[in-house]
Amino acid sequence: MERRFGSLGCAVLLLATTVAAQEVSVEEVMLDNGMTVLLLPRPGDPNVAAGWVAKVGSVYERPGITGVAHLFEHMMFKGTSTIGTRNIEQDLQLIAQLDQVKANIRAEETDLLEAHRLGQIDDPNDPARRSIRHRELLEEFDVLLAEQEELIIKEDFSRIYSGQGASAMNAGTSYDYTIYFVNVPANKLELWFWLESDRLLNPVFREFYSERDVVHEERRMRTDSTPTGKFQEQFDALFWQSSPYSWPVVGWPSDLEGITREEALSFFELYYAPNNLTAALVGDFDPSEARMLAERYFGRLQASDRPPPQPRTREMPQLGEKRMTAYADTNPQVEIRYHSVPDGHVDEPPLVVLGQILNGRTGRLYRSLVEEQEVATSASGGQSGMKFEGMFSLAGVAKDGRTPEEVEQALYSEIERLKTQLIEPRELQKVKNQNAASNFRGLRSNFGLMNQLLVREAWRGWATINTDPALYDAVTAEDVMRVANTYFNPENRAVAIYYRQESDEAPDARLVGLDDAEQQQVRQMMNMMSQMSADQLAQFAAQVEQMVAQVPPENQDMAEVLIEIVRERQVAAGSAR
Amino acid sequence: MRCRYCAPMAWIALAVLLVAPGFAEAQTIPAHPTDLTYDLLDFTPPTSAEHRYELSNGVVVFVVEDHELPLVSVSLLVRTGSYLDPADKVGLASLTGGQMRAGGTTSMSAADFDEQAAFLAAQIGSSIGGTSGGANLGCLTKDLQVCLDLFFDMLRNPGFDAGRFALAKSQSIQQMQRRNDATRGIEGREFGRLMRGSDHFSTSPRTRATVEAITRDDMRAFHRRYYHPGNFIFAVSGDVDTEMMLSELERRLDGWAVVSDPVPTVPKPAFTPEPGLYLVDKPDVNQGRVSLGHLGTTRDDPDRYKLLVMNDILGGGGFSARLLTRVRSDEGLAYSASSSFGVGVYYPGVFQAGFQSRSETVARATAIVLEEIERIRTEPVQEEELRNSIGYFVETFSRNFSSAGSTAGLFANDEYTGRDPSYLTSYRDNIAAVTAADVLEVAQRYLDPRKLAILVVGNLEAILAGDPEQPEFSLEDLSLGAVVRIPLPEPFTMVYPVP
Known part of the structure; x- marks a missing residue:
């Protein structure tokens, strides 16, 4: 199969080490109503990767409606006044009735929630606690639902797509954006325009309450029932103080329980107006036909006269180190996070390059922590820039017999090296070579390219696909050292330590005879010790020995364990007497 | 049953567009998507035969050119698999596959090999799964020669570095600790045992004892036994010239004996699931x-x-x-x-x-x-x-x-599993007839x-x-x-x- 050339127009210069970046020539169409459409024809494979982005995600929410952006994404598959129903008038009437009954049920639930808050009952959802009125309302709700079932054509939207050979149809919500995507056969492009413009123009949020249950299950699957999901969520909330990145995209359970259909609707009106939307097509299509279809279909959307509100609350500067200790079904490990910069900040390219210097099989972390020191089985680090904030995280899993605290110290040593010594020219060139190659690799799949254009569009505009590579290529060793010194400071970080929950959570068998409070104290001191220099350790050992003489008899066993550990650490640090 | 993928109506729509280009703009939007009409999707799949080549030593090579980006991909399928693991050394095949890549070559240290590949931004991999082994190379066109040098050095002369091997064994053993952590993992493992029993290779877990028993000599012997051109199928795609690539492979396989020692067949599970x-x-x-x-x-x-x-x-x-x-x-x-x-x-x-x-x-x-x-x-x-x-x-x-990569990969996989490629020609008709x-x-x-x-x-x-x-x-x-x-x-x- 000899494929025809696409329109990427890549200019390959055979320089000694680096190849020149490609130019992705996208045609940008602005409709009268403010919607942007990006066109990138690429003949060959007779398919079109098609998608659109709404520049809204969970950071546009507020407490009380966390999770609404994601819940809303689910609702966009529930049909319109044409799709998904046998009789739209009756359907709308039933939806209004259901909302009314739901409001009455909510009033009943308020009493139970209050009783639960005051500790009078254990379970606010216990059916036995419900009033007669509450039970009647629930029955009424079920009767209405059953009536509506008769009108609904289930999953009509996805069925129409898949019956016409559309594949990979789905959507995704993140902190900053929501993307809806599908692959359509080249001859079905108009179907995409029809269905996507229809659900933006005439959405009907039916099955709202059962879809909320689905989102609950999604939360259970991704967060609650994975070994570290719920701890990572807590760590996010610990790391971000004032920023909306502190809550999970899927939302807090109590908010999911309470969000109403009206709240979802008003969210839609604010953020799904055409001036907040960009569509992208990549694949086998005729651009003049696509322009015409875009105007005919998306041109129907009503322009909005107000710009969508943007998140206002910025993260407060962190004043002191934060730490979290967790016991989970996982191997002992550590994650360290520093507040850094958002996507597109002038310091982002050096931070990204710094992460690349650390990562991979030939990166510094693997070489040092895994191969030379044998303290970790894996280690990684990297910059994540979101739209409004950013962070740099480092992580490592302790090798058997080593502690997460030791991995933490080893990670700090690597950071210290970056702060005080310039990276080698060959290291830097290696990263640049890899970036040049991965820029090409990122263009291979139409679907990946469509997705990349939309994400970039939600952040700083699609054109950064052409302008960013030069910024990364310009990073110097001095830039890397400068950002290491700017962001990697103890008061700017949060640290999560994970131990395995079970009997082996504390690797020290010596702690077995101690009670819980004593064990906790010894672990804390072990944490402290692991951050001490040899001299500090010697000082600490002297203090502990003095202390041992004074502790009350009931704490004697703890003191002895402590002294034993201190001596061991001194041997390890090469400072034992 | 009528042909589902032909849309005769579409020809009329197309003709209208050709005759009256202004007509389309005046069109109204159909009330329901089922009222839309579509052009015919004229897709004829490429055939295996037009991309299939045989080298002088009988090795089959598929090449699919695509010159849009300056990237080349070479995949190799090897007739082997973890079903060939000895019972007391479960994990041997998988470790051999991984250590071919991680352990350097007989003339280049593991660290040097890694560093060269990384500096060239080349993606070089090797692995052995249940019923096949594989290796792959992805690189920029301009680096193809030097990357092929690395790739074939890995395939022919793996070094199985002692330090890397010890590290891989200890990581494999530590990873076992996580076996009961995630419900998803537990579900997969236990469902496999319910379907296949616990004696089949697909459900035989490696243990601390089986991994500790594996030696570098075991890996060398495993490699020698299965890695030779008689067990190879190549799939090449991307920015290459077919003739150039064929002569390149010819040259690089030269002198590598084709052993005619047949590889044992994949064992069927002797187990009936219990409801x-x-x-x-x-x-x-x-x-x-x-x-x-x-x-x-x-x-x-x-x-x-x-x-x-x-x-x-x-x-x-x-x-x-x-x-x-x-x-x-x-x-x-x-x-x-x-x-x-x-x-x-x-x-x-x-x-x-x-x-x-x-x-x-x-x-x-x-x-x-x-x-x-x-x-x-x-x-x-x-x-x-x-x-x-x-x-x-x-x-x-x-x-x-x-x-190009998925096309070459599909053909190579069918060749490996002995599937007659004619099913691709009749696939759509067979589906439409259901x-x-x-x-x-x-x-x-x-x-x-x-x-x-x-x-x-x-x-x-x-x-x-x-x-x-x-x-x-x-x-x-x-x-x-x-x-x-x-x-x-x-x-x-x-x-x-x-x-």
Whole structure:
């Protein structure tokens, strides 16, 4: 199969080490109503990767409606006044009735929630606690639902797509954006325009309450029932103080329980107006036909006269180190996070390059922590820039017999090296070579390219696909050292330590005879010790020995364990007497 | 049955567009998407024969050129697999595959090899899976020669560095510690054992003892035994010239003896799954994971197109399939619910349906899945469901060839598994010919609720207590076989405690 050339127009210069970046020539169409459409024809494979982005995600929410952006994404598959129903008038009437009954049920639930808050009952959802009125309302709700079932054509939207050979149809919500995507056969492009413009123009949020249950299950699957999901969520909330990145995209359970259909609707009106939307097509299509279809279909959307509100609350500067200790079904490990910069900040390219210097099989972390020191089985680090904030995280899993605290110290040593010594020219060139190659690799799949254009569009505009590579290529060793010194400071970080929950959570068998409070104290001191220099350790050992003489008899066993550990650490640090 | 992927109406629409270019703008938007008309999708798949070459030593090479980006990809399939692991050295094949890449070569240290590859931004990999081995190279066109040097040095002269090997063994053993951590992992492992027994290679776990027993000499011998051109199939794609690539491979394989020692065939499992309810307790999660299944069929089964459509309607077809519609859209009981009907290459695959639901509603969701399995066996599917399913398979057929890499890979895989490529020519017609009566017939013949093993992993206390809102559903009442509790094994020995 000899494929025809696409329109990427890549200019390959055979320089000694680096190849020149490609130019992705996208045609940008602005409709009268403010919607942007990006066109990138690429003949060959007779398919079109098609998608659109709404520049809204969970950071546009507020407490009380966390999770609404994601819940809303689910609702966009529930049909319109044409799709998904046998009789739209009756359907709308039933939806209004259901909302009314739901409001009455909510009033009943308020009493139970209050009783639960005051500790009078254990379970606010216990059916036995419900009033007669509450039970009647629930029955009424079920009767209405059953009536509506008769009108609904289930999953009509996805069925129409898949019956016409559309594949990979789905959507995704993140902190900053929501993307809806599908692959359509080249001859079905108009179907995409029809269905996507229809659900933006005439959405009907039916099955709202059962879809909320689905989102609950999604939360259970991704967060609650994975070994570290719920701890990572807590760590996010610990790391971000004032920023909306502190809550999970899927939302807090109590908010999911309470969000109403009206709240979802008003969210839609604010953020799904055409001036907040960009569509992208990549694949086998005729651009003049696509322009015409875009105007005919998306041109129907009503322009909005107000710009969508943007998140206002910025993260407060962190004043002191934060730490979290967790016991989970996982191997002992550590994650360290520093507040850094958002996507597109002038310091982002050096931070990204710094992460690349650390990562991979030939990166510094693997070489040092895994191969030379044998303290970790894996280690990684990297910059994540979101739209409004950013962070740099480092992580490592302790090798058997080593502690997460030791991995933490080893990670700090690597950071210290970056702060005080310039990276080698060959290291830097290696990263640049890899970036040049991965820029090409990122263009291979139409679907990946469509997705990349939309994400970039939600952040700083699609054109950064052409302008960013030069910024990364310009990073110097001095830039890397400068950002290491700017962001990697103890008061700017949060640290999560994970131990395995079970009997082996504390690797020290010596702690077995101690009670819980004593064990906790010894672990804390072990944490402290692991951050001490040899001299500090010697000082600490002297203090502990003095202390041992004074502790009350009931704490004697703890003191002895402590002294034993201190001596061991001194041997390890090469400072034992 | 008319041809589903031809749309005669489209020709008329096309003709109108050609004659009157201004007409399209004046068109109104149809009231419903079913009123849209489409041009004919004129897709003729590339054939295996036009990309297939044989080197002078008999090695088969597929080349698919694509010059849009300055990237080349070389994949190698090797006739080997972990089914060849000795019983006391489970893990040998997998370690050999990984250490070929990680352990340097006889003339280059592991660190130097890694550094060279990384500096060139070359992606070089090697691995051995259950029934095949493989290696791959991805690089920029300008670096092709030096990258091929590295790639073939790895294939021919792996160094199996002692330090890297010790590290890989210790990582493999430490990883065992995680075996009982995630319910997803536990579910996969135990469902495999329920379907295949515990003696088959596909369910034989490596243990601390089997990994510790493996030596560098074992890896060298394994490599020598299976890595030679007689066991190779290449798939090359991207920015290359076919003639150049063929002579390049010819030259690089020169002098590498083709051994005619046949590789043992893949063993079939000698096990019949036992129906029943199997329970694994994982108290600290609030969602249960459920898999139901029994044996499927083989890839050469003449009913496979009917089975494909049947399973698509039942649970394979994502959002529009019955399982997801009932369990998720109707009842809000799960985020995902699906089924697959396995057609194995070497022995029958597995029919599996599964979902995740909060502990209280596991029984109710299980009842719905069983109901749907029963329904597709007793009622013919609706004409619209059938039409949509056929439309999906016919219209997504071209996705198999969406890139030069996927095209070359598909052909190479079929060559490796001995599949006659003519199935690609008749695929769309075979799918389009499936009728509602066919679907009913294969559902009755291939699905058997009485044979289902039902596996549940989660907080058993909450799961067995059921839903106070709907107390009529009980998991224990749903199974037709025994109720068996499976304990968690000791992760390093994989010995299951006797209750």
